[in-house]
Amino acid sequence: MPATKKTAKRSLLVTSATLLSLSLTAAPALADGSPSPSTGPSATPPADMSVVGGERLGRPGTQVDLGSGAPVLPKDLTARSWIVADAESGDVLAAHNAHWRLPPASTMKMLFADTLLPKFPKSTEHKVVPSDLAGIGSGSSMVGIKEDETYTVHDLWLGVFLRSGNDAVHVLSAMNNGVDRTVEDMQAHATELQALDTHVVSPDGYDAKGQVSSAYDLTLFARSGLQKKDFREYCSTVRADFPGETKKNKKGKKSRESFEIQNTNRLLTGDSDISTYQGIAGVKNGNTTNAGATFTGVAERDGKVLLVTVMNPEKNEHNEVYKETARLFDWGFQAAGKIQPVGELVPPKGVDTTAQPGAKASGGTPEDDRASGKPVAAATGTRSGSSGIGIALAVAGGFVVLLAAGVFLVNRRWPLPDLMRRRR
Numbered sequence: 001m002p003a004t005k006k007t008a009k010r011s012l013l014v015t016s017a018t019l020l021s022l023s024l025t026a027a028p029a030l031a032d033g034s035p036s037p038s039t040g041p042s043a044t045p046p047a048d049m050s051v052v053g054g055e056r057l058g059r060p061g062t063q064v065d066l067g068s069g070a071p072v073l074p075k076d077l078t079a080r081s082w083i084v085a086d087a088e089s090g091d092v093l094a095a096h097n098a099h100w101r102l103p104p105a106s107t108m109k110m111l112f113a114d115t116l117l118p119k120f121p122k123s124t125e126h127k128v129v130p131s132d133l134a135g136i137g138s139g140s141s142m143v144g145i146k147e148d149e150t151y152t153v154h155d156l157w158l159g160v161f162l163r164s165g166n167d168a169v170h171v172l173s174a175m176n177n178g179v180d181r182t183v184e185d186m187q188a189h190a191t192e193l194q195a196l197d198t199h200v201v202s203p204d205g206y207d208a209k210g211q212v213s214s215a216y217d218l219t220l221f222a223r224s225g226l227q228k229k230d231f232r233e234y235c236s237t238v239r240a241d242f243p244g245e246t247k248k249n250k251k252g253k254k255s256r257e258s259f260e261i262q263n264t265n266r267l268l269t270g271d272s273d274i275s276t277y278q279g280i281a282g283v284k285n286g287n288t289t290n291a292g293a294t295f296t297g298v299a300e301r302d303g304k305v306l307l308v309t310v311m312n313p314e315k316n317e318h319n320e321v322y323k324e325t326a327r328l329f330d331w332g333f334q335a336a337g338k339i340q341p342v343g344e345l346v347p348p349k350g351v352d353t354t355a356q357p358g359a360k361a362s363g364g365t366p367e368d369d370r371a372s373g374k375p376v377a378a379a380t381g382t383r384s385g386s387s388g389i390g391i392a393l394a395v396a397g398g399f400v401v402l403l404a405a406g407v408f409l410v411n412r413r414w415p416l417p418d419l420m421r422r423r424r
């Protein structure tokens with residue numbers, strides 16, 4: 001079939017799926033018009049869900065097509081919803097209730113970061129005023145921002161990604177003309193990404209009436225964010241120094257020391273009952289009363305880059321969301337090339353899907369790319385925010401260019417730009 005006809009057919013399919021998704025996800029709704037989350041212990045997925053990305057992704061239950069020699073899915077998966085996808089081709093390898101609208105917790109910060117990162121240069125300084133920290137939910141995760149102290153945008157993003165700091169989110173939202181404006185911007189960006197399961201109420205993912213997303217949408221947010229150099233750097237940073245509070249000694253001399261913060265992504269840092277996952281490079285974890293544990297991760301192995309999202313495992317075990325994610329990563333790497341996709345991650349509305357294979361990422365400077373919203377080349381490892389162990393993707397040596405000519409098919413491929421590999 002000629003490429004032009006394929007393009008037209010795919011456009012028609014995506015348009016039809018979008019319209020059906022809108023009709024399906026418009027109900028049920030709460031009294032205020034916002035979508036109703038599924039939070040009860042006996043909650044079951046709706047019979048009809050969005051079909052963005054393919055009809056099978058709208059079906060309840062597990063969707064997978066195992067080919068000859070393909071490994072079976074792990075049997076000990078308890079998450080309400082999960083998805084395994086090729087980060088570059090967009091192929092969905094397997095999914096379970098992919099479009100079930102559930103509370104996202106702090107994984108919503110991926111959309112927050114993808115929306116606001118291009119707006120402020122890293123070096124911009126901001127002095128925190130009391131109103132910046134107003135409205136932060138009780139029990140929120142905090143990085144420790146203090147009133148009347150000055151922070152760079154770089155500091156604030158480290159607080160968002162490493163400590164999931166709602167205080168850092170609120171300060172950045174204040175710089176963006178407030179929480180309400182930020183929520184509007186995030187919702188508009190979600191629509192642009194065709195993440196139609198998502199209803200944004202709070203920018204930090206704190207439990208809020210009607211705030212929902214899905215494993216499919218969270219994976220879209222991660223895939224979009226990974227197009228940005230700064231996003232890739234922050235989400236893969238293990239530990240960093242964060243500015244503390246300014247103090248005076250007895251002689252009145254001021255000093256300001258820093259303290260270390262560590263990423264709360266346990267596949268990146270490891271924990272007492274879980275090891276650092278080989279090839280992990282982020283992306284974001286979350287945990288609230290309504291959402292349970294949520295996580296989206298990206299990892300690379302033998303040239304294959306996968307995205308896995310897991311939402312709310314029912315098994316009540318320490319680090320269960322990471323353990324189930326790791327099992328799905330293992331399965332995905334073993335199954336690659338042995339299964340038929342059950343759907344795809346759709347590109348944003350603004351992406352030119354008719355670009356020829358081997359098209360390069362933008363060639364301007366990082367500041368030019370940040371201003372234009374284009375993806376940028378990978379950063380080199382820096383001491384600030386990387387703790388000397390480099391950035392992203394734990395494979396041996398340097399970094400590998402993933403944009404190779406002929407690798408990505410026209411009309412549906414949206415390859416990631418160069419990814420910096422984190423040394424073993």
